Amino acid sequence: MNRRQFFKLCAAGAATSAISALGLMSEKAYAAVREFKLIGAKETRNNCPYCSVGCGLLMYSQGSGGKNSEHAIFHIEGDADHPVNRGALCSKGAGLVDYVNSPHRLQYPEYRAPGSNKWERISWHDAFKRIARLMKDDRDANLIEKNADGVTVNRWLTTGMMTSSGMANESGLATQKFARALGLVAIDTIARN
Amino acid sequence: MATQDIIQRSGTSQATPPAQARVGGVKQIAKLFDATKCNGCKACQVACSEWNDLREEVGSFQGTYQNPASLSPECWTLMKYNEIEDQGKLRWQFTHSACMHCADPACLKACSTSGAIVQHANGTVDFDSDKCIGCGYCASACPFDIPKISAVDNKAYKCTMCSDRLAVGLEPSCVKSCTTGALRFGTREDMLFSAEKRVNELKERGFAKAGLYNPEGVGGTGMLMILHDVTQPETYEMPKDPQIPLSVTLWQDWVKPLGTVGLLATAAVACLHKITVGRNIVEEDQPGYQPPEDKAQAEEEAKK
Numbered sequence: 001m002n003r004r005q006f007f008k009l010c011a012a013g014a015a016t017s018a019i020s021a022l023g024l025m026s027e028k029a030y031a032a033v034r035e036f037k038l039i040g041a042k043e044t045r046n047n048c049p050y051c052s053v054g055c056g057l058l059m060y061s062q063g064s065g066g067k068n069s070e071h072a073i074f075h076i077e078g079d080a081d082h083p084v085n086r087g088a089l090c091s092k093g094a095g096l097v098d099y100v101n102s103p104h105r106l107q108y109p110e111y112r113a114p115g116s117n118k119w120e121r122i123s124w125h126d127a128f129k130r131i132a133r134l135m136k137d138d139r140d141a142n143l144i145e146k147n148a149d150g151v152t153v154n155r156w157l158t159t160g161m162m163t164s165s166g167m168a169n170e171s172g173l174a175t176q177k178f179a180r181a182l183g184l185v186a187i188d189t190i191a192r193n
Numbered sequence: 194m195a196t197q198d199i200i201q202r203s204g205t206s207q208a209t210p211p212a213q214a215r216v217g218g219v220k221q222i223a224k225l226f227d228a229t230k231c232n233g234c235k236a237c238q239v240a241c242s243e244w245n246d247l248r249e250e251v252g253s254f255q256g257t258y259q260n261p262a263s264l265s266p267e268c269w270t271l272m273k274y275n276e277i278e279d280q281g282k283l284r285w286q287f288t289h290s291a292c293m294h295c296a297d298p299a300c301l302k303a304c305s306t307s308g309a310i311v312q313h314a315n316g317t318v319d320f321d322s323d324k325c326i327g328c329g330y331c332a333s334a335c336p337f338d339i340p341k342i343s344a345v346d347n348k349a350y351k352c353t354m355c356s357d358r359l360a361v362g363l364e365p366s367c368v369k370s371c372t373t374g375a376l377r378f379g380t381r382e383d384m385l386f387s388a389e390k391r392v393n394e395l396k397e398r399g400f401a402k403a404g405l406y407n408p409e410g411v412g413g414t415g416m417l418m419i420l421h422d423v424t425q426p427e428t429y430e431m432p433k434d435p436q437i438p439l440s441v442t443l444w445q446d447w448v449k450p451l452g453t454v455g456l457l458a459t460a461a462v463a464c465l466h467k468i469t470v471g472r473n474i475v476e477e478d479q480p481g482y483q484p485p486e487d488k489a490q491a492e493e494e495a496k497k
Contacts, residue, residue: 037357
C-alpha cells in the first residue's frame, strides 16, 4: 500500500462512519420493555401468615396446573380483591417469595435434647408420639377439674398452643374445638411472632 | 417488534425520529409520593426488588435504618431515612428514592447510543440495557443521581416505572405494595389533582410550607412528591433546582451539530475545490518529466 492508497482508505472510512452517524443505517428494532413475566402463570390465592393482619396474596407459579409439572412459586403480590389489604403488602409480605424458596426453611421435624447444641432430624411419627406423650403427662399432672367453689372448669393452664394463622374459618373452628376440648386456655396464632 | 410508542430516543437526530405511530390517545402517567403519609416501611423497596428480580447483597449497618446506603444496579428503589433535628428531637423525613422520570430527561439527552434510553408516550423513561455501552454519561448527567453502572456487565440500570407492568395495564410494583397510600399511581392529570387537594389539606392542618415537588428545570417529573416543606427539598435529599447540566446541553445542542456541519462543509469545500481548481498536478509524477538540473543541462547542450 502506498501513501495515496492509505489516504483513500482513511477517507472512505471517515465517510462511511459519517453516513452511519447521520442515522441512515437501518437497525433492527426490538421491544423496549421487558416481557411481562406472569403471562400464563398459575395464580393461587392465599393469606400471608406473618402477622395477625392476614393480608390476601396472589401467588404465581410456573406451569399450567397440569399433573406432570411441579409448581415452583416465583412471584407473590397482594390480592387487590382482598378486603383486608386491597393489594398492598408490607416489606415482609412483599418479599414472601424469598421466604417460600428460602434454603433455611424448616421442612421436617427436628429435635434438640436438653443440654445439647445439635438439632437431630426425627420422623413425623416420632414427633407426634413425643408431643402426645408430653401433653398427656402434663395434662394428667396439672388439669384443674374443679374451682374453689366446686364448679367443674376443666382448665389446663400449664400448656399453651400456637396455631396456624394461614387457616380458613373451618380449620380454625376445628383447631378451637380440639384445643378447648383439652382444656387449653392460652391459644394464639403464629401471626403474633 | 418495536413498541412504536417511543417519543424520544437517545442518540437519534430529529431527521430520523423513532417509530411512534401508536402514541395517539396515550395518557401521561405519574407516580405520586406523599412524604407526609410515608412511614418508612420499605414495602416499596422490597416489592421493587421482588418484581424486577433484583437481589442486592446484604450490606452492613451504616448507623441508619437506610440499607443499602444508596441506589445501586441491584437496588432501583430505596427508602431514604433522612434524619432531621426538629425542636431538639430526632425526626425522620422519608424519601422514596427512585427515578423521577423527567419530562425532559438529562440522561436521555446525554446518551449518545441510539435507543439505549427511550421515553415512552406515557412519559416513562426507560433504559434498553442491550444497547447500553456503559459509558456512564447518563449517571453523571442525572441531577438526581439515579442511574448506576453495574460492575458485572458495565451497563446502566435504574427504575423503569415497571414499564413491563404498565404495558399490560398494571400499576408499578412499588405503588401496589404501599400500605399507607403514600404512593399513588394514575394519569398525570389525576395525580396533579389529588396532589393539589392533599397540599391544601396539609396547609389547613398547619403545614404552611407544604407543597408539590415537580421541578420545572427538567420539564416536570413523572414522580411527583408532596413534601412537608417544599422550600427545603434538600432535607429530603432532593436537589432544590435540578437542571440538565450545561455541559450536556452545550455538547448535544451545539458542539455535535457544529461537528456535523463542519464535516459536511469540509466535504462541500473539497467538492468545490475539485470543480474550480481541479487536481493538484505533481510535475515529478508526469511522464517525460526531467529534474531541473537535467533540464538545464539538456538546454545547455542544445545551445551548444
